[in-house]
Amino acid sequence: MTYYISRSEKKRRAKHLESLVKELATCSAAVIKKLPCDDFVKEELLHVITISGGAKNRQIKYITKYLRKQDDTDALFDYITEQKGSKLKENAAFHELEKYRDDIISDVLVAKEQAFHNNEPLGENWPSMALDIVKDRFPGLDVMDVRRAATHFAKNHRVTYTREIFRILRAAMETEAMRKG
Secondary structure, eight states: OOOOOOHHHHHHHHHHHHHHHHHHHTSOHHHHHTOSSOHHHHHHHHHHHHOOHHHHHHHHHHHHHHHHTSSOOHHHHHHHHHHHOOOHHHHHHHHHHHHHHHHHHHHHHHHHHHHHHTTOOOOSOOOOHHHHHHHHHOTTOOHHHHHHHHHHHHHHOOHHHHHHHHHHHHHHHHHHHHHHO
């Protein structure tokens, strides 16, 4: 199932990829030569080492644009994490969970507004495209727990429920990572 990726999400992904390229540009030539990517990227990164100022920034953006067209950049993230102890991948996962949580909360608030206009109480089976995406991403997720916490948030706007949603999502992500790894 394919989902629409918003323009904002594309920008976030591009910024994240750009931060990877910036970090790769600080590596030594020996490390760059061992990168798990094609020779073109290696050559361009080696060129970045030799330049400075605005030219360096343009070159970084050029490499980022090239990598955005690539399907899988996870190998680069894994490699830089292994080489430098980078937290880029962890930060990306954290931001991904925050985005999922915010989308779920937006969906429940829309459902609450619709229920209010229809003079109905907000139930726990409100429609949510974000929950469908998260359920596909993390098959072991207990969707009813997320729905329950989101419904409680919609009713009284307590921050503890947003934290609960995030905790549930993080547990599902960790479970999925252990299952795969």
